[in-house]
Amino acid sequence: MSDFFFGNFGTDLFREFDRLQHHMSALASGLPTSLRANQGQFPAINIGSTDDSIEIVVFAPGLDTSKLDVSIDKGLLTIAGERKRPEDANRDESRSYARERFVGSFRRVVELPSNANPDDVQATYRDGCLSIRIGKHESSKPRSITIQ
Amino acid sequence: MTNETEVVRREAAAPAQREAAARRAAIVPAVDIVEDRNGVTVWADLPGVPKEKLEVKVQDVYLSIEAEAVVPTPAGLSVTHAEVRAPRYARSFSISSDLDTSKIDASLQDGVLALRIPRREAALPRRIEVKAG
Numbered sequence: 001m002s003d004f005f006f007g008n009f010g011t012d013l014f015r016e017f018d019r020l021q022h023h024m025s026a027l028a029s030g031l032p033t034s035l036r037a038n039q040g041q042f043p044a045i046n047i048g049s050t051d052d053s054i055e056i057v058v059f060a061p062g063l064d065t066s067k068l069d070v071s072i073d074k075g076l077l078t079i080a081g082e083r084k085r086p087e088d089a090n091r092d093e094s095r096s097y098a099r100e101r102f103v104g105s106f107r108r109v110v111e112l113p114s115n116a117n118p119d120d121v122q123a124t125y126r127d128g129c130l131s132i133r134i135g136k137h138e139s140s141k142p143r144s145i146t147i148q
Numbered sequence: 149m150t151n152e153t154e155v156v157r158r159e160a161a162a163p164a165q166r167e168a169a170a171r172r173a174a175i176v177p178a179v180d181i182v183e184d185r186n187g188v189t190v191w192a193d194l195p196g197v198p199k200e201k202l203e204v205k206v207q208d209v210y211l212s213i214e215a216e217a218v219v220p221t222p223a224g225l226s227v228t229h230a231e232v233r234a235p236r237y238a239r240s241f242s243i244s245s246d247l248d249t250s251k252i253d254a255s256l257q258d259g260v261l262a263l264r265i266p267r268r269e270a271a272l273p274r275r276i277e278v279k280a281g
Contacts, residue, residue, distance in 0.1 A: 045231055061260045094184040100179055101180045127198050
């Protein structure tokens, strides 16, 4: 607790309030009131599925992939990492007019359906988008049954 | 944010852009804007945007960023949860005349656009020597 109040007092505390506010407004409204990208949690996630796979797209620009942690445990997909402010932004003699981009560590958890196969996962990071493809178990794939 | 702000955020800046935005829904990307003695740097989050789908334009006093995200989707995909609905980004800013829009340097890496707009020579801060005697 003492770290929270004294360790990083200043911007970090206000950033935490910002995040809390984003989180609360997301819970309260249900639907976003505008298309502004920085509403809601970072990173934004889209989820879809095909007959063979579950496709997850994580909109996480400007990340160092070596610090990005993607794991599956007990049917939960966890995406965690940290994003730092560019070094130039911290120079002296500089004035900041907008600080909307997310900075800090993040963690998002997605519950996978029971037919997801944790042994068949591919993840690629391109242009700031992390695409995760998780295969489905053979037995759950749709198939037509021939009538004898 | 004071009256001295060099780059002022204007969502509905130029009328042409307002019309364009109305035609197709677009996301307003999150930006960081930092000014130092030599100019202004703008960072914008544009996840999923490749270089060829990004357009940075300067018209009169407006700087506009328009981009389209390209996310590979397999055939037969049905979306079950979408936090990003529009694959387009659009935002425009008005630019102070102190800045030299002919020397903008833009780079796009991992979905983050960095725009460096230098100050005009005449607008650079100078130190004036005071001679004694």
